Amino acid sequence: MSFTSVGKLAPLPSGQAQNVRGKVVLNSYSRTRQASGSKSSAFNSGAISLGVHGKRKTTSQKCAGVSASLETGTKAGSPLDIIKNDLTFLKTRLDSDNRESAEVQKLQEKLAVLKEELDLAHEEVHDSENKVKKTLSELNQLEQVIGGLESVGTADVKTPSAAPSKASSGQKRGKGLHSSLEMEPGLKTFWYPVDFTSALEADILKPVELLGETWVLFRDESGTACCIRDECAHRACPLSLGTNVNGKIECPYHGWQYRGDGVCDAMPSTAQCKGVQVTALECREEDGLIYVWPSLDKKPDVGVPSELLAPPGDKFIIHSEISLEVPVEHGLLVENLLDLAHAPFTHTSTFARGWPVPDAVKFQLLTALGGNWEPYPIDMTFLPPVMTLSTIGLNQPGNIVRNVRAQDCEKHLHQLHVCIPSRKGHTRLLYRMSLDFLPWIRHLPGIKKVWRAMADQVLGEDLRLVLGQQERLLQGGDTWMNPVAYDKLAVRYRRWRNSLGDKDSQDQRLEVVSMSAGEMLKSDE
Numbered sequence: 001m002s003f004t005s006v007g008k009l010a011p012l013p014s015g016q017a018q019n020v021r022g023k024v025v026l027n028s029y030s031r032t033r034q035a036s037g038s039k040s041s042a043f044n045s046g047a048i049s050l051g052v053h054g055k056r057k058t059t060s061q062k063c064a065g066v067s068a069s070l071e072t073g074t075k076a077g078s079p080l081d082i083i084k085n086d087l088t089f090l091k092t093r094l095d096s097d098n099r100e101s102a103e104v105q106k107l108q109e110k111l112a113v114l115k116e117e118l119d120l121a122h123e124e125v126h127d128s129e130n131k132v133k134k135t136l137s138e139l140n141q142l143e144q145v146i147g148g149l150e151s152v153g154t155a156d157v158k159t160p161s162a163a164p165s166k167a168s169s170g171q172k173r174g175k176g177l178h179s180s181l182e183m184e185p186g187l188k189t190f191w192y193p194v195d196f197t198s199a200l201e202a203d204i205l206k207p208v209e210l211l212g213e214t215w216v217l218f219r220d221e222s223g224t225a226c227c228i229r230d231e232c233a234h235r236a237c238p239l240s241l242g243t244n245v246n247g248k249i250e251c252p253y254h255g256w257q258y259r260g261d262g263v264c265d266a267m268p269s270t271a272q273c274k275g276v277q278v279t280a281l282e283c284r285e286e287d288g289l290i291y292v293w294p295s296l297d298k299k300p301d302v303g304v305p306s307e308l309l310a311p312p313g314d315k316f317i318i319h320s321e322i323s324l325e326v327p328v329e330h331g332l333l334v335e336n337l338l339d340l341a342h343a344p345f346t347h348t349s350t351f352a353r354g355w356p357v358p359d360a361v362k363f364q365l366l367t368a369l370g371g372n373w374e375p376y377p378i379d380m381t382f383l384p385p386v387m388t389l390s391t392i393g394l395n396q397p398g399n400i401v402r403n404v405r406a407q408d409c410e411k412h413l414h415q416l417h418v419c420i421p422s423r424k425g426h427t428r429l430l431y432r433m434s435l436d437f438l439p440w441i442r443h444l445p446g447i448k449k450v451w452r453a454m455a456d457q458v459l460g461e462d463l464r465l466v467l468g469q470q471e472r473l474l475q476g477g478d479t480w481m482n483p484v485a486y487d488k489l490a491v492r493y494r495r496w497r498n499s500l501g502d503k504d505s506q507d508q509r510l511e512v513v514s515m516s517a518g519e520m521l522k523s524d525e
């Protein structure tokens with residue numbers, strides 16, 4: 001049944017309906033509003049009696065109710081009003097159903113779009129996975145190529161990793177070489193230059209630390225250099241804080257006096273104690289250096305190496321003598337001094353300014369042709385236990401000549417470095433510089449300060465590097481992971497040094513070898 005409002009029909013009394021060709025036509029003038037009231041009032045009319053009590057009516061039930069109302073013509077409220085109300089409810093309900101259906105459709109469309117996007121994302125992830133796999137495969141191939149190149153190279157240097165204590169994860173090439181801050185007992189049976197003659201004036205006391213023990217140098221009544229324990233036998237006061245009284249050290253605490261052989265022969269304000277003494281070391285003085293022998297168990301079986309330490313020939317004059325405290329293990333410093341290859345990289349603002357980096361290819365070529373190539377005219381020597389020597393050939397002060405050996409040069413600069421192992425991780429460096437030309441410059445006012453400033457600057461350039469090495473050693477690093485050809489003199493030192501810690505190694509002497517820069521840098525070892 002459908003309902004149509006037809007305005008052309010004659011007006012009917014309010015609340016009546018007219019059947020027009022099988023259709024019920026509602027009177028457009030009926031006062032439905034007066035009778036309709038609320039939706040619930042419509043269901044409380046006579047039509048409600050046909051409904052299902054206590055439950056919401058279904059659409060068919062509501063339609064049945066409408067028909068019944070029409071047929072019975074119930075007076076309780078206008079049937080037309082009731083019908084109109086029911087129709088209004090039905091329309092609302094249908095509209096609501098339609099809206100819900102439209103929303104469901106929209107959601108379905110959205111779901112379809114999301115599904116498409118998800119499929120697309122899956123494809124992209126799949127593509128990325130393939131790309132990562134391909135890149136990893138290429139990296140693998142690259143590693144193999146690099147590995148091949150390294151195996152034919154001359155300097156097979158491993159790249160340090162980020163973790164300092166495991167810096168070189170590759171195979172160790174420096175087999176048998178190891179550095180540490182420990183001072184081997186075998187270091188004791190050598191003569192050590194501990195100061196310059198010029199530094200030990202008649203009335204002064206010079207404290208000296210050697211291999212972790214404290215000593216004091218002084219001159220006795222005859223002017224002979226002596227070395228005794230820097231610790232009073234009474235209350236352990238450092239004797240170096242005292243004074244030199246007629247060639248004896250007087251303790252500043254209670255005035256006990258000690259001779260050069262360590263015997264205490266004066267004890268003011270008390271009865272003399274017999275047999276009190278402190279340890280004294282064998283002490284020698286030659287060619288401007290004061291030597292001591294630190295071993296108490298073994299007496300010296302060799303003389304002091306003064307001739308070996310002196311500059312060659314009789315033309316050399318000492319221009320500078322300097323002592324410096326360096327907070328670095330002495331072996332690292334010795335190795336640094338025996339390392340010539342670092343100069344054009346490290347000392348670019350001092351003595352090696354403008355030095356070219358030696359060409360390994362040229363070395364190999366000239367060696368193959370039976371020739372020799374000397375990048376710098378420098379000879380270097382290590383002398384056990386802690387001395388290095390270098391002789392530099394010069395044309396003019398500060399200018400280095402090339403492709404000649406030091407001995408072929410007219411002028412020379414000679415350097416002695418003594419790296420005294422004072423205590424663990426600390427060195428006292430003695431530096432002596434001699435020239436065989438310009439003898440008069442040593443008289444120039446302020447020249448000593450100039451040499452000192454220069455030495456400080458050169459040491460400063462090295463110090464940050466060796467300090468860094470020491471730090472790495474303390475973190476478990478290895479300074480001898482990948483030695484190469486130009487490390488050969490330092491390797492020689494380190495082998496000897498390691499042998500001192502080897503109980504089975506009887507011979508701790510080392511043949512003294514001098515090397516030219518060309519011999520040191522060529523890759524034949």
Ligand code: FES
Nearest residue numbers: 232234235251254
């Ligand atoms: S501590 Fe040296 S005399 Fe007393």
Ligand SMILES: [Fe+2]
Nearest residue numbers: 336346347462
């Ligand atoms: Fe250096």
